[in-house]
Amino acid sequence: MDTLETRELRYFVAVAEELHFGRAAERLGMAQPPLSRAIQQLERRLGVRLLARNRRGVALTGAGEVLLHEGRAALDATTAAARRTRRAGDGADGPDGPRNRLVLAVKAGASHELLHKLLDACAAEPGAAEIEVLPSGTCEQEAMLRDGRADVALLHTPYNSLAGFDSEELLTEGQIAVLPAGHRLAARKALSPEDIGDIPDLPLARWPRHGVYPPGPGPEIHDLTQLAQLIALGRTLAVFPDSARAWLWAEHAAVPLPDAPPVVTHIAWPAHSRSLALAALIRTATRL
Amino acid sequence: MDTLETRELRYFVAVAEELHFGRAAERLGMAQPPLSRAIQQLERRLGVRLLARNRRGVALTGAGEVLLHEGRAALDATTAAARRTRRAGDGADGPDGPRNRLVLAVKAGASHELLHKLLDACAAEPGAAEIEVLPSGTCEQEAMLRDGRADVALLHTPYNSLAGFDSEELLTEGQIAVLPAGHRLAARKALSPEDIGDIPDLPLARWPRHGVYPPGPGPEIHDLTQLAQLIALGRTLAVFPDSARAWLWAEHAAVPLPDAPPVVTHIAWPAHSRSLALAALIRTATRL
DNA sequence: CCCGGTGATACCCGCCAGGTATGACAGGCC
DNA sequence: GGCCTGTCATACCTGGCGGGTATCACCGGG
Structure with a gap:
């Protein structure tokens, strides 16, 4: 009833x-x-x-x-509930006590350095949980936390929302415009968000937000490699956090966007989580 | 499968x-x-x-x-989901458009003044949602938000947890010890948390936390009237936010606890809520 | 006027949730 | 040891309901 x-x-x-x-x-x-x-x-x-x-x-x-x-x-x-229960029972008992495993969702290609340091720190921690890194599509980490595909995620405000999760701040960075190395704007020391909004020959690339693409003239992006290529070919430009410099090609140019809102990387997890392994991971992460 | x-x-x-x-x-x-x-x-x-x-x-x-x-x-x-859907369809269409109704959970007897001001402000707001005030047992507001008995609640840190909800801060107050008017400590200008922990003839009243009573010598409290009477009879003492002074009896005495952690009243709601009526209520509340 | 598309109705069937009766097994007691 | 008790599992049966097929009712468009 x-x-x-x-x-x-x-x-x-x-x-x-x-x-x-x-x-x-x-x-x-x-x-x-x-x-x-x-x-x-x-x-x-x-x-x-x-x-x-x-x-x-x-x-x-x-x-x-x-x-x-x-x-x-x-x-x-x-x-x-189903997924997390399965995972909890999966390899429930390893050689020494219950084997803990955490699934960490990260935006594919983002936060390379930070992630690397985090994983190293966890590996150094004796008795820490095994971390499985789960690359996610654009803005999909939130859904992955909600439906149990992940236990914990790296989220990036203002692109992601922290609503409904507990979180800790890890890193704040500025943003850069990534454009073709030969473009006339590539030589500039800085650009403003308005500058890049309506460049006739270089439309802004469009990422899917929750599965749908915003309207606009730019190409629809599915993955990072594709975007990198389109930029290198002079067909589009895109905005990224500073740390994206790690994967830039020779044919790319990065120009700071000092007026763009800073991107804050958080480690986030479902608010009701009560896992020791997770608590340890968070402690490790915030100490970086 | x-x-x-x-x-x-x-x-x-x-x-x-x-x-x-x-x-x-x-x-x-x-x-x-x-x-x-x-x-x-x-x-x-x-x-x-x-x-x-x-x-x-x-x-x-x-x-x-x-x-x-x-x-x-x-x-x-x-x-x-079931409860909120039922409520949404209940009196779905009043005389002028969809009739919005919100259920607000408050700890019975707490935040009298604040609640009064909030309800008045809502009544003054033209077209604001109808607010149904739902008095809750001790620390039960969180559960009410989670299982849909309420749409929004007044929570009091550090007694309640804000985990999993969105919230806005409304009010910060100090705490007081409420004790029998005739007691020797009633004349003190201030008390410290240690002072009241182990008074031989006046054990601290015990509230249920999530349905269970913490151990201790004091009486188990079910409702505020009962507690008020037990204090007046000189059988127990209790700790409350400043605003509790509103309902004190003549036989009660209130002594400030300057070292006790301040109590912050928040208005909180499920993080995924997307209701216009709720947004309006929150705006009204934060403007108080 | 008929036709395509949509959701609702009528009827039937097989599966599974739930009940009753009983078994298996461990512990406590004399 | 023999017995009883408490506990969960097994065996078997039945009814309800979830799902399928066939068909209807209704509306809009050519």
Whole structure:
């Protein structure tokens, strides 16, 4: 009477995202009629109208939007429970006591130096947990923490949000514009954010934010190598924290952006975590 | 294969809390054998041993402890989804547009003045959400935010933890010792935390923290009136923020505790909240 | 007017959650 | 040792419900 089943949440989230029973059913690997019925039962049990059926597709009601948000969070929490439990039991007992393993999510290609120092420090620590580094797509570390693919992550404000996590500050850096070495602006000592917003021959590269690309003239970027190449070819420019200098090519030029907001790297973890291994890692990280 | 059902989580949490299949089954309103089988299936599906059966009761394995913590969080999230969805649809459309309603959890009897000012300010705000004040037991506001009984809460550090919530600071106050007016210490200008820890004839009252009472000689307190009476009768003393002076009796005396840590009142809400009504309330609160 | 597309309804079936009865096993007691 | 008790596991059965197929009701467009 009171408790939602995860199955129902999965079904509703699918329908709410697709706004189409047929496509949602396909995505769920089932037929459309039982899905319709399940949603109806859900609405009856909650005593709330979730979807406005418009004969031509479907729209979310206010309550539906609430359930979409809260339901996603709940689904993330349950899959996180499953994943973390599996990991906890995986190699539960090594040669000396329970073998602890932590999955650390990092933006692929970011914070090279910092990460290197962190891993070295952990390796030096006797009895510290084994760290598995999990490279993540753009801005995906937050989702990985929420759904249990990772136990701890390196996040970069203002690109990432720390909402819902506990965190410690690790490093603050300025930003640079990375552009083709031959470009006329490459010789400048500094640039401002306005300068690079509308260069006719060099549009700003676009990264996906939570899976969607912002509008704009620049190319859509999938990975760092691709971006590096496009910059080297003179087709785009991009903005990075200082530490990106580590992977620049000869054909790249870096120009400081003194007025851009500083990028702060944090180590972040789910607020309810109660793991000794994690606490040790955080202590190690903040001592760097 | 991959996703845990809430039913399984409920079952496991019950067993993990009782550490006894029979009692857990009773609590769940079902027979013991299907519960045993469900837990076995869960262990098989996760590929992980959750419970160590000791012929004489049951103990949690490491993975079991992880699932207990994460599973509780997941269950809270799903019941929160159900509750908030119900509330969102409840009186979804009032006379003028969607009627917004927020449930604000406050520790019963705390922050009288602040709360009064906040409610007045909200009432003055045109188009602001209707605020339902939900008095909570000791330290229960956090749980209420997590499981959706409340949308927003007033929390008091260091008694409450802000972990997992977004929050804004509202008020900082010192603490006072409340003791019988006739007591020899009532005339003192100030007391230190050590002073009040071991007064032979006046043991410190004990509040439940997350449902359990800390050990000690003092009486176990259930509500504020009861405590007030016990103090007035000269049976105990208690520590409160300054604002508690509002409800003191004539037979009470308040002595400042300048060395006690200050109590900071925060307004806190689930980090993932995206409600306009909530944002407005927070803006109102921080402007006080 | 018919046709394509959408969600709802009707009906059926097989699986699995849950119940009852019983077993297996360890410990305490006389 | 024999027995009882408490505990979890096993065996077996049943009913409900989750899911499938076929079909309907409805609307918009050519």
